[in-house]
Amino acid sequence: MAKQTILVVDDEKDLLDLIEYNLKKEGFAVLKAENGEEGIKIAKEHKPDLVLMDIMMPKMDGMEAVETMRADDDLKSIPIIFLTARSDEKTEVEGLDKGGDDYITKPISTTKLISRIKAVMRRFDETTEDIDRLDVHDLSIDKDRYIVTRGDEEFHLPRKEFELLYYLASRKGKVRDRQTLLNKVWGDNIYVVDRTVDVHVRKIREKLGDHYIETVKGVGYRFKE
Amino acid sequence: MAKQTILVVDDEKDLLDLIEYNLKKEGFAVLKAENGEEGIKIAKEHKPDLVLMDIMMPKMDGMEAVETMRADDDLKSIPIIFLTARSDEKTEVEGLDKGGDDYITKPISTTKLISRIKAVMRRFDETTEDIDRLDVHDLSIDKDRYIVTRGDEEFHLPRKEFELLYYLASRKGKVRDRQTLLNKVWGDNIYVVDRTVDVHVRKIREKLGDHYIETVKGVGYRFKE
DNA sequence: AGAATCGGGTAACAATTTCTTAATCCCCAT
DNA sequence: ATGGGGATTAAGAAATTGTTACCCGATTCT
Numbered sequence: 001m002a003k004q005t006i007l008v009v010d011d012e013k014d015l016l017d018l019i020e021y022n023l024k025k026e027g028f029a030v031l032k033a034e035n036g037e038e039g040i041k042i043a044k045e046h047k048p049d050l051v052l053m054d055i056m057m058p059k060m061d062g063m064e065a066v067e068t069m070r071a072d073d074d075l076k077s078i079p080i081i082f083l084t085a086r087s088d089e090k091t092e093v094e095g096l097d098k099g100g101d102d103y104i105t106k107p108i109s110t111t112k113l114i115s116r117i118k119a120v121m122r123r124f125d126e127t128t129e130d131i132d133r134l135d136v137h138d139l140s141i142d143k144d145r146y147i148v149t150r151g152d153e154e155f156h157l158p159r160k161e162f163e164l165l166y167y168l169a170s171r172k173g174k175v176r177d178r179q180t181l182l183n184k185v186w187g188d189n190i191y192v193v194d195r196t197v198d199v200h201v202r203k204i205r206e207k208l209g210d211h212y213i214e215t216v217k218g219v220g221y222r223f224k225e
Numbered sequence: 226m227a228k229q230t231i232l233v234v235d236d237e238k239d240l241l242d243l244i245e246y247n248l249k250k251e252g253f254a255v256l257k258a259e260n261g262e263e264g265i266k267i268a269k270e271h272k273p274d275l276v277l278m279d280i281m282m283p284k285m286d287g288m289e290a291v292e293t294m295r296a297d298d299d300l301k302s303i304p305i306i307f308l309t310a311r312s313d314e315k316t317e318v319e320g321l322d323k324g325g326d327d328y329i330t331k332p333i334s335t336t337k338l339i340s341r342i343k344a345v346m347r348r349f350d351e352t353t354e355d356i357d358r359l360d361v362h363d364l365s366i367d368k369d370r371y372i373v374t375r376g377d378e379e380f381h382l383p384r385k386e387f388e389l390l391y392y393l394a395s396r397k398g399k400v401r402d403r404q405t406l407l408n409k410v411w412g413d414n415i416y417v418v419d420r421t422v423d424v425h426v427r428k429i430r431e432k433l434g435d436h437y438i439e440t441v442k443g444v445g446y447r448f449k450e
Numbered sequence: 451a452g453a454a455t456c457g458g459g460t461a462a463c464a465a466t467t468t469c470t471t472a473a474t475c476c477c478c479a480t
Numbered sequence: 481a482t483g484g485g486g487a488t489t490a491a492g493a494a495a496t497t498g499t500t501a502c503c504c505g506a507t508t509c510t
Contacts, residue, residue: 417460
């Protein structure tokens with residue numbers, strides 16, 4: 001699956017970089033903004049999977065930014081974790097009221113930050129888990145090894161093909177349009193022509209046979225039930 | 226690998242039995258305790274690979290038990306998953322702060338429980354026991370003496386090369402990306418360019434031949450199955 | 451002390467593979 | 481037969497890895 005994207009909004013550049021470094025190490029894609037206004041702009045553009053928002057900031061503070069996000073249809077469902085130096089209960093309560101999903105007091109250890117992030121993401125998306133090995137029909141798709149097996153045949157697909165197959169297979173039967181596939185497999189802020197998906201599908205079919213991925217005309221593709 | 230042992234601590238006997246039944250079916254060994262105090266005792270005795278801990282219990286509650294475990298050198302590194310009937314956010318946050326690694330709200334489906342357990346174990350997987358001597362293919366990798374043997378050839382690899390080889394070999398077949406390799410072999414808060422891994426891989430290949438470590442383009446490296 | 455060596459890390463560019471695009475071909479429903 | 485997809489291909493672009501050279505600091509040798 002594509003990387004989960006996290007937007008970090010904080011006016012302290014050093015902290016921003018530190019958090020970025022640690023999140024990347026954990027396999028997240030990271031976007032950064034230095035104030036609420038910029039945060040909103042980037043959020044609208046890239047639709048991150050989670051926002052880490054400092055409360056005290058110039059221009060537009062975190063609380064305000066969150067209110068704005070919660071009022072925006074496109075952004076209202078993105079989970080938000082407040083980040084703040086103040087360990088003041090009142091602020092915390094207020095923050096959660098305004099629509100924060102969790103609240104972390106700086107300084108915080110990396111481990112703790114990560115586990116909070118994962119916990120919040122899980123609450124939002126129970127389907128987040130990815131499993132090492134997926135068995136569908138006569139195929140075994142092993143994400144840990146990046147190998148697809150059928151009987152005792154082994155297929156080594158290139159990354160994009162593998163990930164596309166994995167994505168579709170893990171949602172067996174569900175149709176996904178090209179744009180969704182691009183977002184999920186290629187990543188959010190990537191811009192490629194959506195026909196690219198066709199080519200990858202073809203390559204997968206070429207290698208595994210064309211009875212796994214079905215075309216749904218005018219809509220997209222799906223892994224056969 | 227030996228069977229993984231899971232300690233389940235919960236005061237509801239029925240639930241305890243149900244979980245035991247399901248975990249055993251999955252091939253885990255199961256230990257049971259009915260309160261925090263007993264849990265700690267058993268944990269100290271048997272060093273389980275993971276603890277499933279209810280939060281609400283008589284005698285010593287889960288939160289307290291975890292704090293005790295985290296303060297004990299022998300037990301601090303055992304992963305813990307909280308189990309609770311309360312779906313109250315605040316408790317969850319507190320639990321994670323206290324040192325829980327994950328948090329599951331009862332009731333939960335068996336499948337989900339198992340997959341969470343596996344996910345947490347996977348996170349800790351990398352901490353798994355080191356064996357003194359690893360025999361893979363025609364190689365014998367002796368961690369005790371830092372020597373690799375093939376037939377009656379001996380290879381004395383420098384430390385990083387040796388450890389990288391050992392790490393990959395001990396996870397035969399599994400792909401690891403550069404960042405993970407750096408984290409696991411070089412150490413967590415070390416900052417080196419990830420292409421450094423390439424160079425070390427090359428040096429290993431130069432010495433042992435290039436049929437042990439495989440490249441998975443766009444992903445990372447893996448020791449050949 | 452100075453030189454030589456070794457382990458480890460970085461940088462650069464060559465080699466290779468994968469990805470993307472775009473053009474063309476096909477199929478099928480209207 | 482016509483138009484709207486989708487399939488198929490081939491070629492160029494982009495990304496990733498291999499490989500080599502070189503730097504630096506710590507040790508060891510003279």
